[in-house]
Amino acid sequence: MTNHDVLCVYAAMGDLTTQMVAAANASDWEHLQDLEQRMTAHVAVLKASEGMVRLEGEQRARKATLIKQMLDNDRKVRDLITPWMAQLSRLINSTGTERRLVNAYGGV
Amino acid sequence: MATISTSGSILDVNSIVSQLMAVEQQPLTKYAQKTASYQASLSAYGSLSGAVGVFQASLGGLTKATDFNTLSATPSNADVLSASATSKAVAGNYKVNVSQLAQAQTLTTPGITSSKSAIGLGGKTTISFQFGSASGGFGLAGETLKGPIASTGLSNGSLTINGTAIATDSTTTSARALAEAINAKSTTTGVTASATPASSDAALFAGFGDVETGVDGTYALKVGGVQIGAQGAGVAAGDGITAASIDEALTSPSTVLTALADAGITFTGTAAGGDLQFTRTDGANLDIDEVVTGSAAGVTGGLGSSGGEVNAGSSKTALSGISLKSTDASPITIAGSNPAGAGLAAGTGGTYLGGTFTQDANIASGIVTIDATNNSLEGIRDAVNKAGLGVTATIVSDGSSNPYHLVFTSNATGANASMKIGLSGTDTDPPDSALADLLAYDPSGAQKMTQTSAAQDTRLTVNGIAVTSKSNNVGEAIQGVTLTVTQTGASTLAISKNTSQVKSNVESFVKAYNDLNGTLKKLTGYDAENKTAGALQGDATATSIQSQVRRMLTSNISGLSGAYSNLGQVGISFSKDGTLTLDSTKFQKAIDTNFGDIGALFGAVGNTSDNLVSFTSSTSATKPGTYELSITQMASQGALTSGDPVAPSTTIAADTTWAVTLNDTTPSNSKNTATVTLPAGTYTPAELAKVVQSSINGTSAFSSAGSSVTASIDTDGKLVVSSAKYGSLSNIALSSTSGTSTDSLFGGATAVAGMDVAGTLGGHPVIGSGQTLTGLAGTDVEGLKIDVTGGAVGSRGTVSFSQGYAYQLNNLATTMLGKTGQITSRTDGINKSIKDVEKQSAAFSDKLTGIEARYRKQYSALDVMLANMQTTSSYLTQQLSALAANS
Numbered sequence: 001m002t003n004h005d006v007l008c009v010y011a012a013m014g015d016l017t018t019q020m021v022a023a024a025n026a027s028d029w030e031h032l033q034d035l036e037q038r039m040t041a042h043v044a045v046l047k048a049s050e051g052m053v054r055l056e057g058e059q060r061a062r063k064a065t066l067i068k069q070m071l072d073n074d075r076k077v078r079d080l081i082t083p084w085m086a087q088l089s090r091l092i093n094s095t096g097t098e099r100r101l102v103n104a105y106g107g108v
Numbered sequence: 109m110a111t112i113s114t115s116g117s118i119l120d121v122n123s124i125v126s127q128l129m130a131v132e133q134q135p136l137t138k139y140a141q142k143t144a145s146y147q148a149s150l151s152a153y154g155s156l157s158g159a160v161g162v163f164q165a166s167l168g169g170l171t172k173a174t175d176f177n178t179l180s181a182t183p184s185n186a187d188v189l190s191a192s193a194t195s196k197a198v199a200g201n202y203k204v205n206v207s208q209l210a211q212a213q214t215l216t217t218p219g220i221t222s223s224k225s226a227i228g229l230g231g232k233t234t235i236s237f238q239f240g241s242a243s244g245g246f247g248l249a250g251e252t253l254k255g256p257i258a259s260t261g262l263s264n265g266s267l268t269i270n271g272t273a274i275a276t277d278s279t280t281t282s283a284r285a286l287a288e289a290i291n292a293k294s295t296t297t298g299v300t301a302s303a304t305p306a307s308s309d310a311a312l313f314a315g316f317g318d319v320e321t322g323v324d325g326t327y328a329l330k331v332g333g334v335q336i337g338a339q340g341a342g343v344a345a346g347d348g349i350t351a352a353s354i355d356e357a358l359t360s361p362s363t364v365l366t367a368l369a370d371a372g373i374t375f376t377g378t379a380a381g382g383d384l385q386f387t388r389t390d391g392a393n394l395d396i397d398e399v400v401t402g403s404a405a406g407v408t409g410g411l412g413s414s415g416g417e418v419n420a421g422s423s424k425t426a427l428s429g430i431s432l433k434s435t436d437a438s439p440i441t442i443a444g445s446n447p448a449g450a451g452l453a454a455g456t457g458g459t460y461l462g463g464t465f466t467q468d469a470n471i472a473s474g475i476v477t478i479d480a481t482n483n484s485l486e487g488i489r490d491a492v493n494k495a496g497l498g499v500t501a502t503i504v505s506d507g508s509s510n511p512y513h514l515v516f517t518s519n520a521t522g523a524n525a526s527m528k529i530g531l532s533g534t535d536t537d538p539p540d541s542a543l544a545d546l547l548a549y550d551p552s553g554a555q556k557m558t559q560t561s562a563a564q565d566t567r568l569t570v571n572g573i574a575v576t577s578k579s580n581n582v583g584e585a586i587q588g589v590t591l592t593v594t595q596t597g598a599s600t601l602a603i604s605k606n607t608s609q610v611k612s613n614v615e616s617f618v619k620a621y622n623d624l625n626g627t628l629k630k631l632t633g634y635d636a637e638n639k640t641a642g643a644l645q646g647d648a649t650a651t652s653i654q655s656q657v658r659r660m661l662t663s664n665i666s667g668l669s670g671a672y673s674n675l676g677q678v679g680i681s682f683s684k685d686g687t688l689t690l691d692s693t694k695f696q697k698a699i700d701t702n703f704g705d706i707g708a709l710f711g712a713v714g715n716t717s718d719n720l721v722s723f724t725s726s727t728s729a730t731k732p733g734t735y736e737l738s739i740t741q742m743a744s745q746g747a748l749t750s751g752d753p754v755a756p757s758t759t760i761a762a763d764t765t766w767a768v769t770l771n772d773t774t775p776s777n778s779k780n781t782a783t784v785t786l787p788a789g790t791y792t793p794a795e796l797a798k799v800v801q802s803s804i805n806g807t808s809a810f811s812s813a814g815s816s817v818t819a820s821i822d823t824d825g826k827l828v829v830s831s832a833k834y835g836s837l838s839n840i841a842l843s844s845t846s847g848t849s850t851d852s853l854f855g856g857a858t859a860v861a862g863m864d865v866a867g868t869l870g871g872h873p874v875i876g877s878g879q880t881l882t883g884l885a886g887t888d889v890e891g892l893k894i895d896v897t898g899g900a901v902g903s904r905g906t907v908s909f910s911q912g913y914a915y916q917l918n919n920l921a922t923t924m925l926g927k928t929g930q931i932t933s934r935t936d937g938i939n940k941s942i943k944d945v946e947k948q949s950a951a952f953s954d955k956l957t958g959i960e961a962r963y964r965k966q967y968s969a970l971d972v973m974l975a976n977m978q979t980t981s982s983y984l985t986q987q988l989s990a991l992a993a994n995s
Binding site for chain 1: 960974983
């Protein structure tokens, strides 16, 4: 893996996180998961090979910027996911209750 | 389905979700609304059906015209009697005087040491119980008065009867005087006495010698003060009084005979024959005196002087005895210081004196068999009770040395339920003598048991007319009235129109309609005050019910012959608000003028013009109208007639049993055949018929199946046994099992099966069963039932049938509430709709479950994603730190 390769991966990842923010905004949760899986795949590649690559100067700054951008996007995505998950949790309980009512009263 | 709008804003998530859920839950709300609306209709129909049901129930007691025509029966003395009257009774006041209450006969055996030890030798003995009337006085036959009564009289205190002292003294010198003294106390003793005739010694005139008188002798023979013959002095033997001259004096016509007749004296025999006997029927003493005057040897001959011995005169007194009769046929107790002087023995007892027994064929007889297994008092008791033959057996102990008595009590009251208990053995063997000595009871023969209570009828008078009844329930002594008498005494009975009952019936009819109307109004109308519509407003079924009921009440009743044919005529009309009101004045006038016609306005009435045809019942399908009745075949009973006339005397051998088949079906059912045991004895044809009838009817297999027979001797002297039932299922057959054979009585018998009544009603076909005709389904007379109990084939007048308001409304309500009725089919429809909504709701609920699963999956996927993002973010943070450290 060359220095260029590494930066390319980071750049790709940065792009992914931006797309994730968009997906989360659009409540496109399936797409979000898809994007995130791709992120995880990139991370795995980085974890395996990045240690042998040493970046200098501009390349280092570029990497730091990308990482900061990604962490920022990460927070944005989380901020969108968390309330949705809370809502989901409520909906799950709510439909459960509905069903239990139906079962108990035979359809109201 | 509403669309979900997305604005892209983070803050819109909540709104998106709530919109989503509102859409998703929309169908559920719709279902709930739909269901609630159905439920409301259903509950409205529930109240409607309830109201119709209550309406119907309140009509229940008004659907029979006779319910309106009841009369009340009020006794002035409720201790003496109570009464109930049907519509057949005639209003008025009746004077009732009850002099005797019905009771059952009770017979008691002499005391026995043990109730468990065997009586007799255990030979098979049949005990037969027959029921009927015992005649002849029940009481005690005394002997000739004893001792020097004729001269000294019977001293006071000599005799008490049933605890009452009989006043006797020195003047009580004859049976006649004693009888008078006893009769003076009849009201307290319950006993009457009669003196038996006093007769001279049968041998008194045997050896009557020709009377010879000397120069100074005279002789006179007086019987009861009547001079039979006399001769003066100096008559040679043979020239004066001789046996022949006495007979001649007693030959009609003669002054002597007249004088004797005047004195109540009769005679039998002749002096010449030596058997001349005088009898004084009134029971007074009969004196026979020879009056002799002159010197000691002046007269020879006369009574007991065939050898011409000197006759110094003689005086003989013939005494008689008395016979006691208990007025209520209960045992008589004799005591006192000298009952023997009165010709009676101290103690308690009584029998039928010269009684006869006449069997009542309408009371079933019965038989029990006693042998070595049950020949104790307890064994007999149990056998009799188990046989269920109309007698209850008990054992009572009186604490004496022979304490145990077996007591038989007839289950039926009435003078016709006296028992005759006969014992017979098997074939040629006689019954066990010990059992016969204990139990035999025949008012005309051996009375080994003691009657402690006689079978007797209720006796009363109604307006002075004597009435007897077998039980204390006296039906038809007054037409349409059943009296229940509880004690002797007098009471008047007021039979009056039960106007208050009719009034309350009509009032409840009006109220029932108004209640129903109120419910219908509430359900179908609009409540202006609360601005709410009734749950069934505009509902076709509900309004149809309303109009049907109203139409029925405003139409006339057809087929009525009485004074009224619509409600207005008795003061019932609709007021402006649609409720029924009762005009009391008009109604009272209707009651006063045509009481009997009011019932027909409300209930169903069937009338027949032929009094041997009776209306039984109808159904809701029967159409009102008047129908001509034509009979083509009368119902008849199955019968068996003996081939030859019955012999003047028939002997039924011991152990005679027959197999009787009664009212058998096709194919034959063994349940219709039973073994009948006949009591051994010798019978006249009439008695034989009674024995056969009551024996068959006493067989429990038949009595429990409600089958019975009548037996009679027809005009040809033949024995006819017929089933009491009418119709094609009426038949009888007999065959021998043991003892006297059926062939010996019925040889060459002809059996005839019964026939069902047949005909037409108003030209419509009807089906006959026994004496009952029923209209066929689908015709105007459907379900109309009439009984043709007599008469001939041909035209039999008319049967008319009308349905009053209550009857019609009751039918209408039944129809509405019935399985295919308006209300039921409507509620069935609603229930089906509710079921459908339920199904849809359930399906949707399943869908909701799917949505939930999706959410759940999404949640866990996001959860996993969050964890990955955490890992990614940790790695990136770590890389960022490394960059900073190396810079």
